[in-house]
């Protein structure tokens with residue numbers, strides 16, 4: 044469900060790897076669920092845990108001080124691969140509210156926006172600063188679509204106006220689609236051919 | 239002066255987009271499967287909404303279905319209790335909401351992207367979506383087909399529409415003549431290697447040129463299927479005689495006068511000569527050879543005769559380490575544990591035929607497990623009618639019931655930690671075929687040749703000189 048989000052101030056968790064796919068974010072064997080809840084436990088499961096189930100000490104999400112961090116910084120092309128919406132569900136359930144990268148894959152980005160996870164696309168210099176400074180305290184201002192670094196430098200990031208409105212208000216887009224029903228009815232009546 | 243994509247897109251705009259709001263796009267065919275639909279049906283239940291157009295909605299069971307025969311609920315438990323429950327839930331949802339389900343008792347059951355085209359439900363000029371990124375497959379027919387998330391599955395169930403902003407267009411033009419022994423899978427792997435796994439982000443690709451037109455529909459589907467692996471929203475190929483010939487006589491295509499009208503409409507869909515694309519890339523087909531991946535995404539790919547590259551950043555080195563692959567050496571030096579032939583990329587009849595033609599009269603190497611999983615029941619029947627099942631069995635491969643199987647490893651068909659799997663599927667992500675499993679993507683012929691050799695092999699060494 045859509046969670047309203049306005050301003051996120053948090054230290055970052057950093058995963059410098061590029062092309063992190065949704066199979067890494069949540070492996071397929073956890074997709075047999077029929078609800079959206081509780082997926083945080085499976086987030087990055089096979090990177091986070093060793094074969095015997097022990098937490099992998101090198102994995103950023105296992106560091107002792109990451110609890111409560113809400114912003115994930117990742118290498119280029121985050122969220123590529125499968126369309127599974129379980130990926131943003133798992134991130135949100137774990138407590139992540141925004142992902143910063145130089146590129147965020149289309150379907151993952153779309154799914155994130157439907158659930159209140161903020162995709163923040165920045166330039167290569169900003170990303171490399173963030174990757175070099177894990178744990179930096181930054182602020183994401185959704186209504187202004189800006190990212191503010193610890194030194195006070197503020198960077199604008201692209202955010203579709205409609206998506207921004209839905210994020211800030213916590214609006215479910217199905218409600219908006221339903222408000223277009225008259226147009227949908229007349230489209231169906233007036234088509235030149237029928238599927 | 240419109241592109242194929244623009245023609246299909248414009249034909250489905252219910253409400254145009256503005257700066258303030260995305261457009262409303264009408265969907266002609268909504269395909270459903272067990273994994274990405276339960277929460278969408280729950281959303282409908284919560285709001286007390288019906289499915290708006292059950293007649294444009296079609297469900298099947300593929301992702302977590304066992305590839306051993308299923309006749310009772312107990313058989314389903316092979317795939318695990320939660321997978322079995324998920325399948326049960328789809329059956330209940332389809333019953334409650336009046337959606338047609340091609341379930342375990344249906345002769346037409348199979349992988350969602352195999353059965354749409356088989357039934358003729360996939361047609362040129364349609365908009366087609368599914369909660370599955372490989373929906374791009376259907377673009378081979380000149381449909382605009384793309385994967386969506388579960389929330390959007392709910393939107394389509396409720397309104398038959400999606401909120402969309404128009405993507406950009408990318409033309410990929412192939413010229414030259416494809417050398418013998420090089421398949422559609424090799425073409426698309428080479429394309430992804432060239433433009434990168436994010437090379438198509440934000441774009442719909444149109445594949446053009448003689449090497450594409452010379453492919454049959456199954457080859458074209460293999461190409462469009464992997465558009466998502468280049469990050470693209472969708473991939474499309476303009477309908478032509480090959481497309482129309484393939485569709486003719488399929489169960490769900492228009493009949494009589496309506497067929498003639500449809501064919502006229504379909505023939506006008508191709509991009510106009512003066513159509514403008516946002517980007518364009520040219521690829522010389524004559525320079526291609528069989529391709530294999532060496533890393534942990536489909537863009538990390540080399541020709542079978544080439545060495546694995548010896549340069550790259552930390553992510554690149556991490557991928558080679560995971561794969562236990564040596565830079566500077568060809569992939570043919572790697573031993574194989576498992577070979578998988580199947581998936582929505584390469585689980586159709588011609589794919590099985592290519593694998594069988596390499597295997598005929600030969601044996602799978604000792605210590606190699608080979609699984610052949612047809613993409614649908616129909617593929618299975620047709621393959622058996624041609625005796626392919628016997629070719630596989632005599633070579634020592636397992637011949638299974640249809641499903642996604644080892645492409646995603648949700649049903650218990652997996653490779654073990656550390657095992658190297660040569661797979662005709664579409665994703666070599668870490669753990670995709672089982673935690674710790676190492677995946678090398680290849681064509682059916684390359685996979686079959688590797689099964690025989692017990693090491694990754696060049697299929698051309700196992701092909702008759704005239705093929």
Ligand code: SF4
Pocket residue numbers: 300301349350351370372581582583641642645646663664
């Ligand atoms: S075969 Fe693989 S890629 Fe295709 S639909 Fe099934 S899981 Fe997805």
